Amino acid sequence: VWYGTVSAQEWSAAAAAVRDEGGRLVAVWAGKAIEKEATSAGESRAEAIFSAYVTLDGLFWLVLPLTPQDGVAAYPDLSAVFPAASRMQRAAADLSNVHARGASDARPWLNHGAWADHSYPLLQPIQNLPKPDPQALIDYPFVRVEGDGVHEIAVGPVHAGIIEPGHFRFSVVGEKVLRLEQRLGYAHKGTEQRMTQFDPLQAHRLAGRVSGDSTVAYAWGYCMALESATQTEIPAAAKWLRALMLERERVANHLGDLGALGNDAAFAFALA
Numbered sequence: 001v002w003y004g005t006v007s008a009q010e011w012s013a014a015a016a017a018v019r020d021e022g023g024r025l026v027a028v029w030a031g032k033a034i035e036k037e038a039t040s041a042g043e044s045r046a047e048a049i050f051s052a053y054v055t056l057d058g059l060f061w062l063v064l065p066l067t068p069q070d071g072v073a074a075y076p077d078l079s080a081v082f083p084a085a086s087r088m089q090r091a092a093a094d095l096s097n098v099h100a101r102g103a104s105d106a107r108p109w110l111n112h113g114a115w116a117d118h119s120y121p122l123l124q125p126i127q128n129l130p131k132p133d134p135q136a137l138i139d140y141p142f143v144r145v146e147g148d149g150v151h152e153i154a155v156g157p158v159h160a161g162i163i164e165p166g167h168f169r170f171s172v173v174g175e176k177v178l179r180l181e182q183r184l185g186y187a188h189k190g191t192e193q194r195m196t197q198f199d200p201l202q203a204h205r206l207a208g209r210v211s212g213d214s215t216v217a218y219a220w221g222y223c224m225a226l227e228s229a230t231q232t233e234i235p236a237a238a239k240w241l242r243a244l245m246l247e248r249e250r251v252a253n254h255l256g257d258l259g260a261l262g263n264d265a266a267f268a269f270a271l272a
Contacts (some may be wrong), residue, residue: 001228003061005033008076011064015051015081023055028078028088030096030122033063049075049098051085066098074101091185095122095192107140110185122193145171145179157186200226213256216242216249 006014018025033048047068053060066073077100078085089100090109097120099106115121116130142152150173157165165186171179191210195203204226208219220242227234262270 001059001061002057003063005063005065008064011049011051011062012076012078012081014053014060014062015078018053018055018060019081021055023053023060025078025082025084026052026054026059028085028092030073030092030098033065047073047096047098049073049092051078071097073098075099076101077103079103079105094120096120097123110188112186114188121190126190126193140183142169142181142183143179147173147178149173150178157183213253214249216245220246 015025028049028051030047030049033050047066049064049066051062051064053062064075066075075098077089079089079100080102085100086103086105087109089103090105090107093099093106094108094110111117113132116132119129121129144152150171153170153172154167155170156167159165164184167183167186169181169183170177171181191206195206198206204219204222207222208215210218226232259271262268
């Protein structure tokens with residue numbers, strides 16, 4: 001793992017370099033970066049945007065400290081290099097009021113009206129967030145497709161099956177789908193802020209509840225991060241037990257996916 005603080009220019013250049021080398025973007029998120037002060041004040045925390053990339057050489061974790069202007073912190077957009085960054089950048093704006101400068105899509109992603117506009121869950125305790133006005137729902141302008149005979153079909157966010165909520169907006173002409181736009185995030189439950197309230201040695205329990213079908217994977221991922229940060233070497237027996245549990249979870253998920261394929265083709269017996 002390589003960890004480093006970069007400038008705005010280096011932030012953009014690093015993304016392009018990773019893409020050109022065949023690397024992938026893992027995540028973009030906002031938070032507080034610890035700054036070392038050469039004074040008796042010791043450490044201070046400044047607003048920052050973080051990104052993580054994976055390449056053949058390993059994991060790269062970049063930190064870009066931000067200086068808010070007029071109460072808003074901004075950083076160079078990454079979605080032009082990695083389109084997958086768009087939703088993560090929009091989530092950071094909703095949660096932390098940190099915005100991607102020059103981004104083509106600045107619509108809300110996680111805020112569906114659960115908290116008031118211009119309120120940010122990661123900047124203040126959730127119980128102190130202003131209550132939203134039920135009559136003032138946040139407008140979400142879907143991208144419209146114009147043309148002769150084009151119409152929209154809206155599906156969700158409530159679905160017939162026991163699945164996570166999601167809204168899907170189809171732009172179609174007859175049976176031909178011209179565009180599909182998704183809006184997710186309805187089940188956002190404030191895991192990031194809740195994680196900061198846990199003792200580090202107990203937070204794996206919360207990590208394991210992020211996604212019920214991947215509880216081992218999430219809990220192990222948290223433990224790996226904590227062990228890496230503290231340079232902790234775990235016993236061989238723990239590694240074997242983790243591997244066994246993870247393999248059982250992997251097989252169960254693959255079997256579930258194969259059964260779901262049959263179910264979607266009206267062969268429900270495959271899912272039984």
